[in-house]
Amino acid sequence: MKATHRSYQLHFKRPGGTSRGVLTQKETHLLLLEDAGATGIGECGLFLGLSADDRPGYDAKLDWVCKNTSLGPQGLAAALEQWPSIRFGVEQAFRSLASEHPMVLFPSRFLEGEPLPINGLIWMGTLDFMQEQIEAKLAEGNRCLKLKIGALGFEEELSLLHALRKRYSSRDLELRVDANGAFSPGEALERLKALADLDLHSIEQPIAAGQREAMATLCSKTPLPIALDEELIGVFPASEQAAMLDAVAPQYIILKPSLVGGYAASEQWIRLAQERGIGWWVTSALESNIGLNAIAQWTATLNVDMPQGLGTGSLFTNNFESPLYVEGGYLRYDNTRPWRLDKLEALCT
Numbered sequence: 001m002k003a004t005h006r007s008y009q010l011h012f013k014r015p016g017g018t019s020r021g022v023l024t025q026k027e028t029h030l031l032l033l034e035d036a037g038a039t040g041i042g043e044c045g046l047f048l049g050l051s052a053d054d055r056p057g058y059d060a061k062l063d064w065v066c067k068n069t070s071l072g073p074q075g076l077a078a079a080l081e082q083w084p085s086i087r088f089g090v091e092q093a094f095r096s097l098a099s100e101h102p103m104v105l106f107p108s109r110f111l112e113g114e115p116l117p118i119n120g121l122i123w124m125g126t127l128d129f130m131q132e133q134i135e136a137k138l139a140e141g142n143r144c145l146k147l148k149i150g151a152l153g154f155e156e157e158l159s160l161l162h163a164l165r166k167r168y169s170s171r172d173l174e175l176r177v178d179a180n181g182a183f184s185p186g187e188a189l190e191r192l193k194a195l196a197d198l199d200l201h202s203i204e205q206p207i208a209a210g211q212r213e214a215m216a217t218l219c220s221k222t223p224l225p226i227a228l229d230e231e232l233i234g235v236f237p238a239s240e241q242a243a244m245l246d247a248v249a250p251q252y253i254i255l256k257p258s259l260v261g262g263y264a265a266s267e268q269w270i271r272l273a274q275e276r277g278i279g280w281w282v283t284s285a286l287e288s289n290i291g292l293n294a295i296a297q298w299t300a301t302l303n304v305d306m307p308q309g310l311g312t313g314s315l316f317t318n319n320f321e322s323p324l325y326v327e328g329g330y331l332r333y334d335n336t337r338p339w340r341l342d343k344l345e346a347l348c349t
Contacts, residue, residue, distance in 0.1 A: 001035040001069045001070075002034040002035070003066035003067075003069045004031075004066060005030065005062040005066060006030050006032070006344075007028070007029050009025050009026070009027055009028075010026040010286070010318060010319065011025050011316055011317045012026070012315055013316065013317050016315065023286075026286045026316070027046055027048060028045050028046060028287060028291070029043070029044040029046060029058075029062060029085075030042070030290065030344065031043070031044055031093045033093045033097045035097060038098075038102075039097065039102050040092075040094060040095075040096035040098075040102060041092070041093060041344070042091065042093030042094075042290075043092060043258075043290045044062065044088065044258075045085050045088070046058065046085045047085070047259065047285050050233065050285075051085055052082070052084055053082065053083040053084055061086055065090060073090060073091060073094040073095075077091065080261075082236065084260055085259070087261045087265070088261060088262035088263070088265075091262040092262075103322075105294055105297045105298070106300065108297065110296065110333055111297070111300075111333050112335075113332070113334075113335075115327075115330030116299060116304070116308055117144070117305070117329065117330055118144070118307050118308050118309065118329065118331050119142070119176060119307045119308070119309055120140070120144065120146070121145075121311055122134055122145055122146065123148055124148045124152070125151075127152065127156060127160060130160060131160070134147075140326070140328065140329070141327070141328035143174065144174040144307040144329065145173065145174070146175075146178055147160075147161070147176070148177075148180065149178065149182070150180055150181075151182070158194055158195070161175065161198050165199065170201075174307065175200045175201060176201045177202075178203070178205065179204065179206045180205055180229075180230070181205050181208030181209060182206075183206045183207050185211060188206045188207050188214075189222070192206060192223060195224055196222075200224055201225070202226065204226075205228065206218065206226060209230040209231045209233065212248060215231065215248050215250075216247055216249065225252060225279075227253065227254050227281075228248065229256070229283075232253060232254070232255075232256075232259070233259050233260070238272065241272055245272055246276070249276070251279060254280070254283050255280055255281070255282045256283050256284070256285040257298070258287060258295075259285055263298055266282070266298075270302075281307070281308050282295065282299045282302070282309065282310070283309030283310070284312045286312055288316070288319055289319050289322040290320055292310065292313045293324060296310050313326070313331075314326060320339070320341055321337075321338075321339065321340035322339050323336075323337040323339065
């Protein structure tokens, strides 16, 4: 088996604002396997500043994977627990290699045209920019919006949400917010009370990860369901995951396969959450369409009916053309549209 890896820089069409800063590009890595005429492709979606494996030695670990493919997917997975994005890329690449078509990883009704419900993502920015995005997403037919908050003044963001809720009741428009840890523990509960008046679905990561006692207190008192996101990053053994869920008792967890370690790792989180009556949904983490395709096809096998966070494929100017597209608040797969991987082929020559 021949294995290689290549880095690829994705460029945002418009800067993406979060409470951690403004994103203009996204680094990712592609793992390529060749064996007996078959090809396998996986994306290692490193997220700088957020991934647990954003540390020295990333390229060296990819080199090690390419030299040790004889360990197989299970052997490699066992050795890559502390390298979640690489572990996920390995899972994808071996599944891709074994498929009749390298981009068909999980046959399902999704590939036959049954769409996945998603939320429309609203990036931070000026109020005018956020309003512009909201109007565009509503015009596209989205009935679930997720707004990133925490960069502007809270009163400004609250005013924006109030105006939106005046136009649409919660029956007509589901609203989620993502604070990316922007609130301090001292102010968080009062802010959640103000947000709860707007009949929101949930808030992601209201305070920064790593403040377990404060987060547990917040989850026990919150009038608004809390979803843990960054809190899951870097928590790997099942025993530690169970202990964290028991201690914090969130209402939801959010699964980003690139950040938690792939399919098997995500399914472990799902099992632990379900045992505790905790809800969950799946979100992409700014992968290219290669990684988004891998996440969406797996998500389609989970029989989800609530909106997922899978609408990021159209954010980049130089993404790989694919059958994936967003329409009417759904991620869809048109199998009459071809994959265009010429950019990938250029990287490999």
